[in-house]
Amino acid sequence: MVKYELPRLPYAYDALEPYIDKQTMEIHHKKHHQAYVDGLNKTLGEISGEFHPQYITSILSDLNTLPESIRNTVNFFGGGFENHKLFWESLTPKNEAGPSGKLEDSIDVYFDNFENFKKEFSNKAMSIQGSGWCWLVFNQTFNKIELITTTNQDSPWTRRKIPLLGLDLWEHAYYLKYQNKKLDFIDAWWNVVNWDYVENRFSELMD
Numbered sequence: 424m425v426k427y428e429l430p431r432l433p434y435a436y437d438a439l440e441p442y443i444d445k446q447t448m449e450i451h452h453k454k455h456h457q458a459y460v461d462g463l464n465k466t467l468g469e470i471s472g473e474f475h476p477q478y479i480t481s482i483l484s485d486l487n488t489l490p491e492s493i494r495n496t497v498n499f500f501g502g503g504f505e506n507h508k509l510f511w512e513s514l515t516p517k518n519e520a521g522p523s524g525k526l527e528d529s530i531d532v533y534f535d536n537f538e539n540f541k542k543e544f545s546n547k548a549m550s551i552q553g554s555g556w557c558w559l560v561f562n563q564t565f566n567k568i569e570l571i572t573t574t575n576q577d578s579p580w581t582r583r584k585i586p587l588l589g590l591d592l593w594e595h596a597y598y599l600k601y602q603n604k605k606l607d608f609i610d611a612w613w614n615v616v617n618w619d620y621v622e623n624r625f626s627e628l629m630d
Contacts, residue, residue: 429460438516442611444600459503466496483580502576515617522618526625529568545609554593560584588621
């Protein structure tokens with residue numbers, strides 16, 4: 424059986440201040456993300472290991488390989504685990520002005536320019552009602568990047584789309600600092616996006 428563990432953050436809990444506060448980071452990582460790790464391991468432990476030798480992204484890409492009794496639970500906890508793993512990796516205290524290289528070129532093609540991309544992403548994030556995520560994904564079918572939203576902890580992998588950048592819009596991601604001001608949180612988040620990481624993920628797909 425694959426045993427999942429809470430990933431370590433590549434920066435200190437207070438490293439993203441003032442945009443994301445230390446207390447939110449600690450609770451989000453130690454409590455919320457840990458709960459998804461524990462839930463995923465517990466759920467996968469209910470079936471024999473030969474049914475799920477692959478990493479969680481492969482499982483989410485084809486939930487039908489799992490017994491029907493645990494599909495929804497794995498979708499929730501597995502999505503929560505992988506979504507948050509990407510979320511932490513795509514943040515940095517050393518934010519650059521924006522994307523570069525192949526990713527910048529692709530954004531220019533599909534969104535005209537980076538500022539327009541930010542506007543469309545932010546608007547899509549604000550359109551989420553309740554809990555969910557906003558994503559920049561790579562659509563393998565059409566070989567292009569696009570924006571999507573998912574509800575709860577659903578992962579883009581369940582739609583056979585590869586997540587490049589995701590923003591957590593669950594209230595636990597921002598409520599301690601921003602209360603109900605979701606747009607303020609979205610605006611602040613742009614200041615800590617790790618564009619080098621996102622660019623590397625995209626470039627690997629293009630090579």
